[in-house]
Structures are given as structure tokens and as C-alpha cells.
Amino acid sequence: MRRVASALVMITCALWLTAGAAGDPADRLADPAREARARDLFREVRCLVCQNESIDDSEAELASDLRRIVRQQVAAGRTDAEVRSFLVARYGKFVLLKPPFDAGTALLWLTPFGVVAGAGLLLWRRRGGGGTDPAVPLSAEEEARLRQLET
Amino acid sequence: MIAELGAFALVLALVLSAAQSALSFSARWKHDAALRGAGEGAALAAFAAVAIAFASLMTAFVTSDFSVANVANNSHTDKPLLYKVAAVWGSHEGSMLLWDLALTGFGAAVVLAGRRLPPGLKALTVGVQGLLGLVFIAYTAFASNPFVRLAHPPVEGASLNPILQDPFLAIHPPFLYSGYVGFSVVFSLCVAVLIEGRVDTAFARWVRPWALAAWSLLTIGITLGxxxxxxxxxxxxxxxxDPVENASFMPWLVGAALLHSSIVTEKRGALAGWTVFLGLAAxxxxxxxxxxxxxxxxxxxxAFAVDPKRGAILLGILALAAGSALSLFAWRxxxxxxxxxxxPISREGALVINNLxxxxxxxxxxxxxxxxxxYxxxxxxxxxxxxxxFNLTFAPLMTAVLILLPAGTLLSWKRADARGAVERLWAAGLLALATGIGVFALQNAKGAFAAIGIALGVWLIAGAVTELAVRIRLFRVPLKEVVNRLTGLPRGAFGMTLAHIGVGVFVLGACVETGWRVEAAQALKLGDQVQVGAYSLSLTDVTQAEGPNYSAERATVRIKGPQGDSVLYPERRFYPANRxxxxxxxxxxHGPSDLYVxxxxxxEGTDPSWLIRAYWNPWARMIFGGPLLMALGGLVSLSDRRLRMAAGAKARAAAAGARA
Structure with a gap:
């Protein structure tokens, strides 16, 4: 039974994969600026039933429903933030491919820059480390010896 | 019979890997050359045994022996030969066998190519490689055996997922796996060094060729995928x-860091601990x-060949191998x-920033x-x-390091003159800035992002060329000396230039494709037209076509473009075996650009119509050409090293001859 189920999932997924992006041209918004905004939003919204695709890429039925919802919202004059919070209220945070910055995702957002800054600071503190450090001047003895060698 | 031979060879390989490990470790313990030789022999034999197992599985696939469960689940008599062969690694079991083949293959390569390694270090390396082989072959034999027979073999197989039936996909796993597993040699060598407790510059010289080979193969594998x-x-x-892409990208990034840090360890003896750490991490x-x-x-x-239960075992293997290696690292x-x-301002310093x-x-x-x-x-x-x-986090990090890249290559070792490096780069910088500003002025409202990307790409390519020009003192000394210097350059220098140009080519391709891509989607009736970019496409015919294991609906799309007329035949293929x-x-x-239909x-309707999507993907080929240049650069550097090793051996032989 499991095998049959997984085969069915594979088949449906493959069907979606083959079809590609952007949905039916007939659904497009008349205003090109709004359509462009909607397209940008599509790339941030996950097709919830697909393997790992945005609704811009997926041809699943749910993706086309979500595209319709986003277009309706954009056409109704909602801002991007309002559209996102509408989707989150309906489907949960999972629907956004770009997770919102909050207590639960702060660690995720701060990791890349935190690591670079932290490790960079550590390296800066430990820079040089003596020996060949060009800033260390020669001692008087060394100066004398150097002059001796030069003559 | 052939499946039993394969299963037997696999178990034999398991035993041989255990012997390889035990013999090699005791050889190091007792400083015994005979034991060491035996361990090396076992490593070669383990590879031969896995190769026999692999050949057996391939035979079962080619002859469509459906009494083998793996063949029945993944093959079909109608499938073209290439995909029968490729189906060997299309399943979980088969791909693990490919992994084992690469693992023992690299073990054998260490035995054969590592003649100049100090005997103790070599024995330990072969021993650790044997342990890795033992663990992964045991996993294959007991949890993921591809040779299991079916009591009631089906008349026909279930075939391979049709989107996997593609020449590029068929050949990309061997590259990818050779890359993944190539790092096992680096891993074993690093563990061996930690056990010995001693790192010298010679260690970096041994690590680098393996890291180069693995990284180059991985680059090719990722690019093909x-x-x-x-x-x-x-x-x-x-x-x-996607997680699967990221899975291959993480070792690639660590491998790239390792390539650079091992240069510092080799040339200057610094960062040894960090290089070992990266070797384990890769x-x-x-x-x-x-x-x-x-x-x-x-x-x-x-995700095509997935099994959560066996995933837990793989996680266990990962925890065991990585955990024990990192503990060893912390201790030693x-x-x-x-x-x-x-x-801080020196070649080393620049490479530290690169690694950071x-x-x-x-x-x-x-x-x-x-x-x-x-979460x-x-x-x-x-x-x-x-x-x-990822675009908001990874991209800025990479942009920062790529801006610094050309300057880093011009700094000298130990202590460098930053101003001198900047002065040499003024032409490259000016060119990049001018291009960026020009693009920004000319382009449509796509934003400044693409212009910055193009400036960066030009900066990288011009910077790499500048570095080469500085090395050969172009325009500073007579042409004859320039040519002499050029021919006298080590291949590693060309490798570096090629790889860095490759990075620039990739950045250019990625930014142009993202910024200037044009797409069109329209339902067309026969005779209708759609415009994409400078091309006008008309659907003139839809016919039926028969393939070896599919039947297709084939569209005839006539294209009128600036370079004249042409015809394309996109298809929808139905694979009955998989439905x-x-x-x-x-x-x-068109040059580096693609018209994609x-x-x-x-x-259905009174008049049938078909949804046609067309994309104009400018400079898309550079996205794949750039990484191939990087891989080529890696391979060129690798050939340099081998040359130098041979030269060293020749010099030693000459010295020995002189003494005699």
C-alpha cells in the first residue's frame, strides 16, 4: 500500500514538474506593475503540497489557487506585507519561503553575519602575533649592528 | 547466479576492508613493512571485490534480470541501454554501491599513488580508509543490499522514473560521488596526521592533490546536475x-576553503590545524x-530514492565517523x-579572509x-x-569575498604592500566600474542589482587576467622575456587564473540570466504566434512520435529571429511503464544564450490549443561554463603537482646516481 501511495505521489509530482511556471496566462492582472508585484510575491510563497517549490515554479492545483489568491489580494490594493500576513494567518508560517524575523528565527537570520563578525573580530584580535610584525622597531643594539653591517 | 556472485563479492569486500584496516594499523604499531604491504594488498583487493559486485549489478541491469528486486523496481526491458546502465545508481541500494566503489577506489589510489608518503603515515591513512570502507560496505550489505532476489520475479520491471532518463542525469552521479568520496582520502590523511600528532608542510603537499581532484569532480557533478x-x-x-542541492554545495564550499588553506600550510607552514579541521569537515x-x-x-x-528507516543508520554512521574524528581533533x-x-595584509591574510x-x-x-x-x-x-x-544571506557574504578576491591574488607572502596591489588593479577596477555604470544607465527598470553583479563579474575576470599579466610582467619587459616567463609559469598559476576567471564567468551568467530573462506563456492554436524577446514563435504542427519506451506528442515550433528562421520540436513524452x-x-x-521552449x-475546445511557454535566457550557458572552467582550473593545477612530484623523484634519482 505504501509503495502504491508513494508511486502516486511521484507521478503527481512528476506531472507538476513537467509543466513549469507562472500558471495560466489568462489569469494575469491587467496592470503590469501589479502583475510584477504579484510575481515577486509568488517567489516568496511555498506551494504547500509540493516537494520544495514556490508557487511561481509549481503547476500543482494548490499553487494555482494560491496564485489566484495573491493576485486577488494585490488587485484589491493590499500591500506586500498585508498579503504575507493574510497567507500566514491562513496557512501558517510554513507558507513563506523567507521566514519572518522573530524570536524563533532570530538565530537563523543572525547566524551568517554573526559568524563572520565574531570570527573576524577574533582574527583581528589575534593578528600579527609578534615575530615578523613590521610595527616592532629595531632595538638600539640591532640598529648599531645593522649600521656596522652596512659599512 | 550473477546476483549471488555480486552479493558474495560485496561480503568479501567487507572482510577485506576489515583486514585492510587491521593489518595497516598493526603495521604502524609494529613498524612492520610486511604487514603494511599486506594491508595495502587488502585495500587493492577490496576495490577489486567491490568492482566485481558493481559489475555484477550492472550485468543484472543490462540483461534485465528481474529476479533481482532492485532491477525489477528500477528497470524495464524497453529502456535504452544507457539508462539500463544508469539505473544501476538510480536507486538507493545501487547508489550506495557506487559510493562503496568510489570509497575503495580512492583507497586503492592512495596505495598506488601515495608511494612517497612516509610509511607510517601511509599505513594509518590506508587503515582509516579501510574503516570507512568497512562501515559503508557493511551498511550496503546488511541494510541496503542491491542483490536481494525475488521469490516470484515479475515478467516486466517497474522502470526508472522518466525524468531520470536523461544522458546528463545518467552520468552526473559518478562525478558527484567521486567528488563526495574523494574527500574521504583527505579525511583519512587528516585522521592519520592527528594520530601521528605531527603536521609539516609535506602534509599539505599530499592533501592538496586529493582535495583538488575531489573538488574538481564535485564541481563537475554539481554543474551537470x-x-x-x-x-x-x-x-x-x-x-x-533545495536541500539536495545544498547537500552537495556544503562539501563544495568547505572543499574550496580547504584548497586555499592548504596552500598556506604548504607554502608557509601556517594554519596547519585549520587545514586538518577543514579536511575532516569536507x-x-x-x-x-x-x-x-x-x-x-x-x-x-x-528526492528520488528515499528511505527514512535507513536514513537513521546513515545518521549513525555520520555521527560515529565525524564525531570520533572531531574528538580526535580536539584532543590532538x-x-x-x-x-x-x-x-594581516599579506597573501596569508587574504587567504584567511577567503576561508573565513x-x-x-x-x-x-x-x-x-x-x-x-x-525549528x-x-x-x-x-x-x-x-x-x-539564501539570496539575502549567502549572496552578500559571497559578494564581499569576491570583491576582495583579485586583490588577494596580488598580495605577496608574509607582508604585502596593499597599495601596490591596488595600483596594479586600477585598470581592472575602472573597467568593472565603467561596465557597471554603463549597464545601470542603459538597462530597464530591473534595478541596480544586475549592474552590480555584472561589474563584479568583469572585476573578477579582469582581476584574474591582471594577476597573470603582472606575473609575466606584460608591457614591462621585452616580449621575448614575457613569452619566456609565460612558458616558465607553473601549471598551478594557470589553474588559479582559469578557476578565478570561471568564477567571474559564472557571476556574469547568473546575473545576466536573472536580470534580463524574458518569458512568455500562451495557449496557442495551430498557426498562432507568441513573441519572446527578439523571437517570434509560431506553432505550426503537432504530431505523434514514437520513442524506444515512450510515445510523444511533438510540436513543430517555427522561429523567426534576428539571425534567421529555424524550427524547434519540443515534446511531451508519455512513458507507459511508469504512466x-x-x-x-x-x-x-545563440552563443551563450538560450531560447528555451x-x-x-x-x-480541449472547439479548436484545440496547447500551452506554449518560451523563455529567452541570456548568457545562461555561462552559468554552467563558469563552474566547468573552475573544475578545469583544478585539474590543471592537479597536473602541475603530479609533474612536480615526478620531477622531484627524477631529481632524487639523479642525486642518488651522482652519489653512487
């Missing part, structure tokens, strides 16, 4: 920040990748003495890939971390 996604998944995307990330890909713990567009690393000192950013980039990819798992475990809620997050329909994209290349489903 990405190219496949580009034309097979049917919407022209080439990188999705293969650990390879194993993490195998676990992520095969366990299906993360949802992915590319303080013994590795710090090498040559250097000022590449390692952080790998960590970033790991964070983005694994965070949803952690769900902690809160019970699912979370998505997709392309927009799946797959779109076959038609692509017309997808034939969609039929719309």
Missing part, C-alpha cells in the same frame, strides 16, 4: 536552494549530504605546532538547510527556509 535541472524540470531554473559534510539526500528527512524536488590538535607568522567567508558560507547553507528541522522539533510548527532567505508524462524541452543556443498540455 544543475544543467539537468535547467532543461529537464522545464522552467529554466538552475539552482533552487568529508563529514559529504556524509551529511548522503544522509540528507537518502533519508528524505527534508522535502526536496530532487594542540600538538600541531603553529607555523610561519604573517602580517567560505567557511561561513558553508555554515550558512547548513543553517538554512537544517533550521526547519530544528519543528522545538516548536512543533513547520518552517520554510527557501531561496529568498508518467514528461516534457522534453527544446533549446536553441516548453510544450505544455492540450486544452
Amino acid at each position: 544543475s544543467f539537468w535541472a535547467y532543461y529537464e524540470l522545464g522552467w529554466g531554473g538552475w539552482w533552487f536552494w 568529508f563529514s559534510f559529504s556524509m551529511l549530504g548522503a544522509f540528507l539526500v537518502r533519508s528524505g528527512i527534508l522535502t526536496s524536488v530532487h 590538535a594542540p600538538l600541531l605546532k603553529a607555523g610561519g607568522l604573517f602580517a 567567508f567560505l567557511a561561513t558560507a558553508a555554515l550558512t547553507v547548513m543553517a538554512g538547510t537544517l533550521y526547519p528541522l530544528i 519543528q522539533a522545538a516548536t512543533g510548527q513547520p518552517l520554510s527556509v527557501g531561496a529568498p532567505w 508518467q508524462t514528461v516534457s522534453q524541452v527544446a533549446i536553441e543556443t 516548453v510544450f505544455g498540455e492540450r486544452r
Whole structure:
């Protein structure tokens, strides 16, 4: 039974994969600026039933429903933030491919820059480390010896 | 009979790996050359045994022996020969056998190519490699055996997922796996060094060729996979920040960091501990990748042979191997003495910055890939971390390091003159700035992003060329001396130039494709037209076509463009064995750019129409050409090293001759 189920999932997924992006041209918004905004939003919204695709890429039925919802919202004059919070209220945070910055995702957002800054600071503190450090001047003895060698 | 031979050879390989390990470790313990030779013999034999097992499985696939469960599940008599062969590694079991083949193959390569390694270090390396072989072959034999027979063999097989039936996909796993597993040699060598407790510059000289080979193969594998996604998944995307892609990208980034840090260790004896750490990390990330890909713990567009139960075992192997190696590192690393000192502004300093950013980039990819798992475990809620997050975090990190790249290559060792490097780069910088500003002024409202990307790409290519010109003192000394200097340059110098140009080519391709891509989608009746970019496409005919194991609806799309007329035939193929329909994209290349046409489903009506999607993907080929240049650069550097090793051996032989 499991095998049959997984085969069915594979088949449906493959069907979606083959079809590609952007949905039916007939659904497009008349205003090109709004359509462009909607397209940008599509790339941030996950097709919830697909393997790992945005609704811009997926041809699943749910993706086309979500595209319709986003277009309706954009056409109704909602801002991007309002559209996102509408989707989150309906489907949960999972629907956004770009997770919102909050207590639960702060660690995720701060990791890349935190690591670079932290490790960079550590390296800066430990820079040089003596020996060949060009800033260390020669001692008087060394100066004398150097002059001796030069003559 | 052939399946039993394969199963027997696999178990034999398991025993031989155990012997390889035990003999080699005791050889190091007792300083016994005979034991060492026996261990090396066992390593060669283990490779031969896995090769026999692999050949047996391949024979079963080629002859369509459906009494073998793996063949019955993944093959079909109608399939073309190439895909019968490729189906060997199309399943979980087969891909693990390929992994074992690469693992023992690299073990044998260490035995054969590592003649100049100190005997003790070599014995330990072969021993650790044997342990890795033991663990993975045991996994294959007991948890993922591809030779299991069926009591009631079916008359026909279930065939391979049709979107996997593609020449690029067929050949990309061997490259990918050779890359993944190539890092195992580096891993074994680093563990051996930690056991010995001694790192010298010679260690870096041995690590580098293996790291170069693995990294170059991995680059080719990732590029082929990405190219496949580009034309097979049917919407022209080439990188999705998908867990399976990230799984291969993490060892790639760590490998790139390792290549650079090992230069510092080799040339200046510094960063030895860090190089060893990266050596352990690279293969650990390879194993993490195998676990992520095969366990299906993360949802992915590319997940094809997935089994959660066996994923847990793979996680155990990862924890065991990486955990024990890193513990060993924590214990022994303080013994590795710090090498040559250097000022912050120096070649070493630049390579440290390179490593800082590449390692952080790998960590970033790991964070983005694994965070949803952690978040769900902690809160019970699912979370998505997709392309927009990676674009906001990974891209700035990479941009920063790429801006610094050309300057870094011009700094001298130990203590450098930053001003001198900047002065040499003024022409490259000016060219990049002018291009960027020019593009920004000319382009449509797509934003400044693409202009910055193009400036960066030009900066990288011009910087790499400048570095080469400085080396050969172009325009500063007579032409004859320039030619002498050019021919006298080590191949490694050309390798570096090629690889860095490759980075620039990739950046240019990626930015132009993203910024200036044109797409059109329209339902067309016969005779209708659609415009995409400078091309006008008309659907003139739809016919039936028969393939070896599919039947297709084939569209005839006539194209009128600035360079004249042409015809493309995109298809929708139906594979009856899988009951799946797959779109076959038609692509017309125009220099580095692609005209990409997808034939969609039929719309019924009084007059039937078909959804046609067309994309103009400018400079898309450079996205794949750039990484291939990087891999080529790696291979060129690798050939340099081998040459030098041979030269060293010759010099020693001459010296020995002189003494005699």
C-alpha cells in the first residue's frame, strides 16, 4: 500500500514538474506593475503540497489557487506585507519561503553575519602575533649592528 | 547466479576492508613493512571485490534480470541501454554501491599513488580508509543490499522514473560521488596526521592533490546536475536552494576553503590545524549530504530514492565517523605546532579572509538547510527556509569575498604592500566600474542589482587576467622575456587564473540570466504566434512520435529571429511503464544564450490549443561554463603537482646516481 501511495505521489509530482511556471496566462492582472508585484510575491510563497517549490515554479492545483489568491489580494490594493500576513494567518508560517524575523528565527537570520563578525573580530584580535610584525622597531643594539653591517 | 556472485563479492569486500584496516594499523604499531604491504594488498583487493559486485549489478541491469528486486523496481526491458546502465545508481541500494566503489577506489589510489608518503603515515591513512570502507560496505550489505532476489520475479520491471532518463542525469552521479568520496582520502590523511600528532608542510603537499581532484569532480557533478535541472524540470531554473542541492554545495564550499588553506600550510607552514579541521569537515559534510539526500528527512524536488528507516543508520554512521574524528581533533590538535607568522595584509591574510567567508558560507547553507528541522522539533510548527532567505544571506557574504578576491591574488607572502596591489588593479577596477555604470544607465527598470553583479563579474575576470599579466610582467619587459616567463609559469598559476576567471564567468551568467530573462506563456492554436524577446514563435504542427519506451506528442515550433528562421520540436513524452508524462524541452543556443521552449498540455475546445511557454535566457550557458572552467582550473593545477612530484623523484634519482 505504501509503495502504491508513494508511486502516486511521484507521478503527481512528476506531472507538476513537467509543466513549469507562472500558471495560466489568462489569469494575469491587467496592470503590469501589479502583475510584477504579484510575481515577486509568488517567489516568496511555498506551494504547500509540493516537494520544495514556490508557487511561481509549481503547476500543482494548490499553487494555482494560491496564485489566484495573491493576485486577488494585490488587485484589491493590499500591500506586500498585508498579503504575507493574510497567507500566514491562513496557512501558517510554513507558507513563506523567507521566514519572518522573530524570536524563533532570530538565530537563523543572525547566524551568517554573526559568524563572520565574531570570527573576524577574533582574527583581528589575534593578528600579527609578534615575530615578523613590521610595527616592532629595531632595538638600539640591532640598529648599531645593522649600521656596522652596512659599512 | 550473477546476483549471488555480486552479493558474495560485496561480503568479501567487507572482510577485506576489515583486514585492510587491521593489518595497516598493526603495521604502524609494529613498524612492520610486511604487514603494511599486506594491508595495502587488502585495500587493492577490496576495490577489486567491490568492482566485481558493481559489475555484477550492472550485468543484472543490462540483461534485465528481474529476479533481482532492485532491477525489477528500477528497470524495464524497453529502456535504452544507457539508462539500463544508469539505473544501476538510480536507486538507493545501487547508489550506495557506487559510493562503496568510489570509497575503495580512492583507497586503492592512495596505495598506488601515495608511494612517497612516509610509511607510517601511509599505513594509518590506508587503515582509516579501510574503516570507512568497512562501515559503508557493511551498511550496503546488511541494510541496503542491491542483490536481494525475488521469490516470484515479475515478467516486466517497474522502470526508472522518466525524468531520470536523461544522458546528463545518467552520468552526473559518478562525478558527484567521486567528488563526495574523494574527500574521504583527505579525511583519512587528516585522521592519520592527528594520530601521528605531527603536521609539516609535506602534509599539505599530499592533501592538496586529493582535495583538488575531489573538488574538481564535485564541481563537475554539481554543474551537470544543475544543467539537468535547467532543461529537464522545464522552467529554466538552475539552482533552487533545495536541500539536495545544498547537500552537495556544503562539501563544495568547505572543499574550496580547504584548497586555499592548504596552500598556506604548504607554502608557509601556517594554519596547519585549520587545514586538518577543514579536511575532516569536507568529508563529514559529504556524509551529511548522503544522509540528507537518502533519508528524505527534508522535502526536496530532487528526492528520488528515499528511505527514512535507513536514513537513521546513515545518521549513525555520520555521527560515529565525524564525531570520533572531531574528538580526535580536539584532543590532538594542540600538538600541531603553529607555523610561519604573517602580517594581516599579506597573501596569508587574504587567504584567511577567503576561508573565513567560505567557511561561513558553508555554515550558512547548513543553517538554512537544517533550521526547519530544528525549528519543528522545538516548536512543533513547520518552517520554510527557501531561496529568498539564501539570496539575502549567502549572496552578500559571497559578494564581499569576491570583491576582495583579485586583490588577494596580488598580495605577496608574509607582508604585502596593499597599495601596490591596488595600483596594479586600477585598470581592472575602472573597467568593472565603467561596465557597471554603463549597464545601470542603459538597462530597464530591473534595478541596480544586475549592474552590480555584472561589474563584479568583469572585476573578477579582469582581476584574474591582471594577476597573470603582472606575473609575466606584460608591457614591462621585452616580449621575448614575457613569452619566456609565460612558458616558465607553473601549471598551478594557470589553474588559479582559469578557476578565478570561471568564477567571474559564472557571476556574469547568473546575473545576466536573472536580470534580463524574458518569458512568455500562451495557449496557442495551430498557426498562432507568441513573441519572446527578439523571437517570434509560431506553432505550426503537432504530431505523434514514437520513442524506444515512450510515445510523444511533438510540436513543430517555427522561429523567426534576428539571425534567421529555424524550427524547434519540443515534446511531451508519455512513458507507459511508469504512466508518467514528461516534457522534453527544446533549446536553441545563440552563443551563450538560450531560447528555451516548453510544450505544455492540450486544452480541449472547439479548436484545440496547447500551452506554449518560451523563455529567452541570456548568457545562461555561462552559468554552467563558469563552474566547468573552475573544475578545469583544478585539474590543471592537479597536473602541475603530479609533474612536480615526478620531477622531484627524477631529481632524487639523479642525486642518488651522482652519489653512487
